[in-house]
Structures are given as C-alpha cells and as structure tokens.
Amino acid sequence: MSFLDLLNKRYATKAMNGEVVPEDKINNILEAIRLAPTSSGLQPFEVFVISNKETKAQIREIAWNQSQVTDCSHLLVFAAWDNYTADRINHMFDLTNEIRGFKNEGWENYRQMLLDGYPKREAKTNFEHAARQTYIALMAGMAQATFEGVDSTPMEGFDNDALDKILGLGEKNLRSTLLLPIGYRNAEKDWLVNLVKVRKPMDELITSIK
Numbered sequence: 001m002s003f004l005d006l007l008n009k010r011y012a013t014k015a016m017n018g019e020v021v022p023e024d025k026i027n028n029i030l031e032a033i034r035l036a037p038t039s040s041g042l043q044p045f046e047v048f049v050i051s052n053k054e055t056k057a058q059i060r061e062i063a064w065n066q067s068q069v070t071d072c073s074h075l076l077v078f079a080a081w082d083n084y085t086a087d088r089i090n091h092m093f094d095l096t097n098e099i100r101g102f103k104n105e106g107w108e109n110y111r112q113m114l115l116d117g118y119p120k121r122e123a124k125t126n127f128e129h130a131a132r133q134t135y136i137a138l139m140a141g142m143a144q145a146t147f148e149g150v151d152s153t154p155m156e157g158f159d160n161d162a163l164d165k166i167l168g169l170g171e172k173n174l175r176s177t178l179l180l181p182i183g184y185r186n187a188e189k190d191w192l193v194n195l196v197k198v199r200k201p202m203d204e205l206i207t208s209i210k
Contacts, residue, residue, distance in 0.1 A: 006146045008197060013068065013151040013181075015189035021073040021182055025148040029182060032144035033076075036137040040114060042092050044084065044130035045137065046174060048077040048167060058166050063158035063179065072153075072181030077167065078138060079174035080130035084118035127175060134177045145182055155179040 001009075026049070033047055050056055051074050059077075060069040069075060081088060093111040097103050118126060138154055145152045156178060163169075163176045187193045199205075 001147075003143070006143060010142060010146040010152070011192060011197065012153045013183075013185045013190060014153070014192045015186040016068050016071040016073075016151065016181065016183035017186040018071050019073065019184045021148075021150050021184070025145075025150055026074055026182065028148055029076075029141050029144045029150070033137045033141040036140035038133040038136060039129065040110075041096065042084075042089065043133070044081040044088070045134045045177070046079050046172070047137075048079065050075040050077065055166070059158070059163060059179075062162040062166070063155065066155065066157065068153045068155075068181040068183070069179065071186070072183035074182045076141065076180040076182060077163070077176055078134040078178040078180070079164075079167070079169050079172075079176050080127060080134050082127050082130075082170075082173045082175050083123040084114075084121070084126040084130070086115055086119055089114050089118060131175075131177045138178055138180060141180060150182055151185045152183075153181050155181070 030047065030049070034043075038044065050059070053070070056070045056072075056075055059075065060066065063069050089111065093107070096107070142152050142154065158176075158179060160176050164174075167176070169176060185193060
C-alpha cells in the first residue's frame with residue numbers, strides 16, 4: 001500500500017470498540033512521532049500515553065464527552081513546552097553533539113543564535129511556536145497508525161486548562177495542545193465509516209507559480 005493509499009484509507013474515527021492495540025503497534029506509532037521533524041530539531045513537546053480507565057474518564061468529561069476518549073485503547077496527549085529556555089535549547093544541542101560524537105562550528109553558532117533570540121521572546125509567542133510542532137508529529141503518528149491497521153482521531157475539542165490540571169502539566173512546564181485516541185473502529189456505531197472522503201479539488205487548493 002502506498003502512502004497516498006494510506007491517506008485515502010484513514011479517517012477521523014467517531015466510534016471505537018475498546019479493543020486493546022498490541023504494544024508493538026503502539027511503540028511503532030510513538031516511534032513515528034519521535035522521528036517527526038521539528039523546527040531546529042528541538043522537539044519542544046512531550047507525549048503522554050494514557051491507558052488508565054479512570055484518567056480517560058476524567059478527560060472525557062472535559063472533552064465534550066467524546067466517546068473515543070474512553071473507548072480507545074490508548075489516548076495520546078501532546079503537550080508543548082510552555083516556553084523556550086536556555087536549558088531546554090542547550091539540552092537538545094548537547095544531545096546532538098553527544099550522539100554524533102563531534103562539535104560543529106556552524107551548529108554551535110546556530111545554538112548561540114537561538115539562545116540569543118528564543119528565551120527573550122514572550123512566553124506566549126514561544127508556546128505558540130512549540131505548539132505548532134505538535135501538529136507535525138501528530139500527522140506522523142496518524143499515518144503510522146493507519147499503516148499498522150489502527151484507527152485514530154485528532155482532537156482539539158477539550159478544555160486545555162482542565163486537562164493540564166488533570167495531568168499536572170503546569171508543574172512540568174508544559175501545556176496540552178492535542179489529543180489522539182488510538183484504537184479500532186466500531187463500524188456499527190460510526191456514522192462516518194462508510195462515507196466518501198471529501199477534499200477540495202486540486203485546482204481549488206494548489207496554485208503553481210512558475
């Protein structure tokens with residue numbers, strides 16, 4: 001199956017059946033998220049993997065009572081850094097040097113450029129930038145889930161502040177951005193399962209400038 005076939009196959013699953021997704025498939029989805037590109041390679045977010053029924057029930061209450069939150073196998077919560085700090089930036093650059101086994105002058109100059117700029121900006125600006133990176137990682141996770149034969153549903157419909165309190169994200173200097181329930185569809189209860197995918201035609205979406 002080609003990547004385009006996967007994109008045509010996936011849809012935002014509206015009802016899940018509670019079946020547990022095997023651990024190896026979950027690990028592959030998380031690895032795809034880990035490998036997703038991010039601005040300057042900083043990976044300014046964390047992902048919380050929730051299978052605890054009580055915690056999922058709490059989250060459902062502040063997520064418009066969407067059934068996928070409790071009926072999924074695993075609920076992924078994407079949480080972005082609340083700010084860029086020197087420690088966070090240095091950690092990723094130091095990790096890069098450690099893994100690659102050498103220091104590069106150009107890379108170190110780039111580190112300093114970020115250190116001179118990012119921490120001085122408003123926290124709101126930095127959070128919004130970090131939050132955008134979670135959407136890139138989300139897509140990688142959804143694509144891998146489809147490859148694994150697993151359904152998923154990207155969600156922004158929840159009370160971010162309430163979720164942050166449930167998971168204690170503030171103490172970790174994180175703020176929630178997205179939910180991604182992972183599981184298997186309940187076709188009998190899912191009104192969207194057999195509907196044709198609708199997207200704009202190419203000539204409405206794409207403009208070529210030559």
